[in-house]
Amino acid sequence: MKYKLKLDYTADEIKELRGLSKVYDSPMNAVREIADIGNGNYKVKDLQKKYTSLDYEDEFDFMADINNTVKGTAIFPEKKYVVHDKVTDQYIYYSFPWKGLRWGSFQLGTGAEKKTKEEWLAINPAYEPMLESVED
Incomplete structure (x- = not known):
């Protein structure tokens, strides 16, 4: 166990x-x-x-x-990441009204969706260069 x-x-x-x-x-x-x-x-x-x-x-x-x-x-706790597009300075976040992931401008960790690296890559492998490690 x-x-x-x-x-x-x-x-x-x-x-x-x-x-x-x-x-x-x-x-x-x-x-x-x-x-x-x-x-x-x-x-x-x-x-x-x-x-x-x-x-x-x-x-x-x-x-x-x-x-x-x-x-x-x-x-052990898994390391969490956010997806940050540095060109547009936008993060992926979860939007309740649309019930899904959206892009938006947030300060790091103040609304951006946090997931493990594997979870992000399962959604879209193109996110890999945009992953930033965050404290959970």
Whole structure:
């Protein structure tokens, strides 16, 4: 069974999480290494920062995310993209009255439709050069 990550992570923290299963054979070894602040382990420095800033209520979720990552059962968030035509400075957005995708002028992320790269390319492969990565 696969599990979504319980906490929100930065891109650097996600990168370190993804690398845990390559370095650690046991989730507890990974937790021990992350919790051992000041040990000089720079492979997990962002996760160590996250650990030190966690509220105690989030520690169990953090350990569950580490466990699922090391065991290979974690579902990582997918990167989202918007389609931005730089020539006309327009984005694709969803329009309710027309019940479909439309082009319009928006500030990045303030109305533009967000989808994974695969979803956009399934709609139209010509969108690929216009894809811009956004925070979801």
